[in-house]
Amino acid sequence: MSVQIFKLFSIFFPLILSPLLFGVINKTKAFFAGRKGMSVLQPYYDIFKLIQKENIYSQTTSSIFKISPVIGLICVYMALFIMPFAGIPAIFSFKGDFILLAYLFGLSRFFTVVAALDTGSSFEGMGASREVTFSAITESVFFLSLIALILITKEYSLSGISPYSSEKHFSIILPVMLLVSVAIFLISLAENSRIPVDDPNTHLELTMIHEVMILDYSSADLAVIQYLSSIKMWIFFSIIANILLPHTFYVSLTNIFYFFIIIFSLAVLTGIIESSIARLRMLKVPQFIIGAACLSLIAVILAFK
Amino acid sequence: MKGEKLLHKLTDKFDINFGDIPKRDNDDFREAVVASLKNKSRIGAFFGHLLANNNVDIIAILIPENKNHIEIIRTEICNSYHAITHDIPSAHLFEREIAEQWGIFPEAHPWLKPIRFHKSYRDSHNFFYDPDKTEILPSFTDFFRVEGEEIHEVAVGPVHAGIIEPGHFRFQCYGENVFHLEISLGYQHRGIEKALAGGPDKRSMHLIETAAGDTTIGHTTTYCKIIESLSNINISPKADAVRCIALELERLANHTGDLGALAADVGFLPTASYCGRLRGDLLNLTAYICGNRFGRGIVRPGGVAFDIDELTALNLSNRLLTIFKDLKNAINLMLDTASVMARFEETGKLSKNMAETLGLVGVAARACGIDTDIRKQFPTKIQTKFPFNNPPVCKTGDVYARAYQRWFEIQESMEFISKLLKEQFDGKLIEENWELQPNRLALSLVEGWRGQICHVAITDNNGKFACYKIVDPSFHNWTGLAIALRNQQISDFPLCNKSFNLSYCGHDL
Structure with a gap:
């Protein structure tokens, strides 16, 4: 019975803590740039500030533009219901729930893209075309990574595919676990529009991918978009944390502690990456994602052994 | 070379009595300027100066490469002259500027458009605009276009997402590739x-x-x-x-x-x-x-x-x-x-x-x-x-x-x-x-x-x-x-x- 209640953690914590990830990334970047940087709570202030502002819609847009952020938010909310939390299984788990996860993100992306096209701006059209091109590749990497996990665990749901439950030899489990984690981390950089794929801080409309699609949003809509992208990042990081942590099926404080450590270390790592390398040339982005695909392919080959 | 003799050279001090600047006819002027620019010099200035008789003196100031003198020449023009842009592409904006400021037609200029979008400075000579027009808006002009099914045009500015000056950029793109970019400025023209x-x-x-x-x-x-x-x-x-x-x-x-x-x-x-x-x-x-x-x-x-x-x-x-x-x-x-x-x-x-x-x-x-x-x-x-x-x-x-x-x-x-x-x-x-x-x-x-x-x-x-x-x-x-x-x-x-x-x-x- 107690586990049932603790399952709600998987929804409760991301809702409260996910904007903190952006705060941690920004603080890390500030540290490397030799700046004091904004408070880690700044993303919360931003969301609060945006909610109070007046909504302005472009006259060329239709209702699709207005509903798109809400649909995106619903999609990531629903995704939280199938995400395990620190070894505690998800509220709902069933065979192939990872496919639902991928396509919940897909649906959210579809509406972002359609809303971008709805504005009729040529920049947003370009951003949409880039987003769709790159996400078509990242999606396959995501599936490839999970296939590797399925192969070693013979389980088909996100709550079950912990490498620790595998019966294979440790010398296979460990490399698969690490390769898959790295691959998912790399695609999470692409999916969450971070450097080296996209630059969340740029104001240059011609080079942006994700940011350009939301140029026309203001106030509460923009707050919703920022909030949902932080939850999305949380989900990606928690997939990695769930791979690296043993699934306990009961509430373990150590496990929860390590879970948070992993998620926030990944945020710090993202910040370090953003501080130490430049953005890739747009042409090279597919090569970057294919690099991640190679890692997961190796994991799949190993898992077959 | 004939062209070189037509030009006046300024060495030590770069000032001269206005009357001492050699005034050539349009053809000699053109020949001298083109010859000098083809012979490794660059344009310092190329501009019009209104004369008392409502004609315009075009003055060319050319800087030869690695020499310590400057060449100067002028010619008087009323309505039109043969553009030098065809021979000297670097003169292209200068000739557009002259056309816009003085209502002079540079014949055979390959891409004649206004650059700062204002009325002519010379009475009764307007080349680009109707003199009665009250308002001239920057960038209201034709742009170079590439035709084709998969070509798309991207227009950026004059309002940009960052805090930079206003300028309008037209890209003719094929996917992510740029075939052509045309830049149209003039928003900051203060006279x-x-x-x-x-x-x-x-x-x-x-x-x-x-x-x-x-x-x-x-x-x-x-x-x-x-x-x-x-x-x-x-x-x-x-x-x-x-x-x-x-x-x-x-x-x-x-x-x-x-x-x-x-x-x-x-x-x-x-x-x-x-x-x-x-x-x-x-x-x-x-x-x-x-x-x-x-x-x-x-x-x-x-x-x-x-x-x-x-x-x-x-x-x-x-x-x-x-x-x-x-x-x-x-x-x-x-x-x-x-x-x-x-x-x-x-x-x-x-x-x-x-x-x-x-x-x-x-x-x-x-x-x-x-x-x-x-x-x-x-x-x-x-x-x-x-x-x-x-x-x-x-x-x-x-x-x-x-x-x-x-x-x-x-x-x-x-x-x-x-x-x-x-x-x-x-x-x-x-x-x-x-x-x-x-x-x-x-x-x-x-x-x-x-x-x-x-x-x-x-x-x-x-x-x-x-x-x-x-x-x-x-x-x-x-x-x-x-x-x-x-x-x-x-x-x-x-x-x-x-x-x-x-x-x-x-x-x-």
Whole structure:
């Protein structure tokens, strides 16, 4: 019975803590740039500030533009219901729930893209075309990574595919676990529009991918978009944390502690990456994602052994 | 060659009685200008001057490469002449400017459009617009279009997502590839040249200081040199030294800012934020001398308004040394990072040949391997004593070359300033009494941080400006940016744009 209640953690914590990830990334970047940087709570202030502002819609847009952020938010909310939390299984788990996860993100992306096209701006059209091109590749990497996990665990749901439950030899489990984690981390950089794929801080409309699609949003809509992208990042990081942590099926404080450590270390790592390398040339982005695909392919080959 | 004899050469002092400028007929003028420009010279200025009979004198000022003279020639035109753009592509914006300002038709000009979107300055001669039209809006004109099913057009600006000046960019794209870019400016046109006519008066100095805000010292120095040569004063070594230091400080601050901005454009944060801070520190050095970060008020006709005494010089050198140490780390960090180099190299490439054809000046030209620098070609007395004689270091003409050339020039300027600060120069700070000679033409050249700044002034019977012409280096270089973008990724545009970092208001005036 107690586990049932603790399952709600998987929804409760991301809702409260996910904007903190952006705060941690920004603080890390500030540290490397030799700046004091904004408070880690700044993303919360931003969301609060945006909610109070007046909504302005472009006259060329239709209702699709207005509903798109809400649909995106619903999609990531629903995704939280199938995400395990620190070894505690998800509220709902069933065979192939990872496919639902991928396509919940897909649906959210579809509406972002359609809303971008709805504005009729040529920049947003370009951003949409880039987003769709790159996400078509990242999606396959995501599936490839999970296939590797399925192969070693013979389980088909996100709550079950912990490498620790595998019966294979440790010398296979460990490399698969690490390769898959790295691959998912790399695609999470692409999916969450971070450097080296996209630059969340740029104001240059011609080079942006994700940011350009939301140029026309203001106030509460923009707050919703920022909030949902932080939850999305949380989900990606928690997939990695769930791979690296043993699934306990009961509430373990150590496990929860390590879970948070992993998620926030990944945020710090993202910040370090953003501080130490430049953005890739747009042409090279597919090569970057294919690099991640190679890692997961190796994991799949190993898992077959 | 026949053409050469038609031109008048100015050697030591760049001023001349207006009547002494050789006046040729249109064909001879054309032949002489084309011959000189084909024979490795570049345009200093090419502009119209209204005569009493409502005709226009076209005056060409040409700067031969690596020689210490300037060529000048003029011709009188009423309605039209045969454009030289076909033979000399670098004249293309100049001829458009003449057509717009004076309602003169340059026949067979391949791309005749307004550039600043204003009415003609000459009564009853309007080329682009109906004189009764009350409002002329910038960029309301035809643009080059590429036709095709998969071609799409991207229009950027005049309102941009960042805090930059207004300009309109039209890309003809094939997917992410740019086939053609056309740049349309004119949003910042304030009519500075027209407002300067009738001067010099109390406002003239301020108009010049704001011609291009980031090149305040460059433009004011050029203007003051004109006043000095028109009134026959020589400035003291002390004033010359202060001007040279201020000019190099301006170069340091802007080059540092540009390198930081290049880093920011590729998302390389450490260098971006360090250079942002250091640019501020360098601007503060200018403020330390004159109280204004952009150097307003320091250069004045007849000399300078602020002295650099021994204590100031000592403080300046110490602060420069600290800044240079940090700057060296920040820039080397960027240049040693492979991911940054992957973005810089082979992006926005211009060949030396193309750069010469387009008549590029300044950093952009030097990055292509063209050895053009007014500080070398026409040095002031101080610049002769402490010469800038290094050839350009890069030849590739890509973003990397423009970045590295800037870093190289930063080191050069640092060395120059620290040498100057160790010396003491004597002489009067400023000569305040001056009067312009009537009916003369004077021109002056200064190597601003972007490149060659050229001003030309013609005085009337009363010793007032009848005509004042400003040619900012940006005016030469904007076409270079458009051509550099060909066959590039559209997402690399901001990076290329930043590597040129041209002035919008310097172009629009």
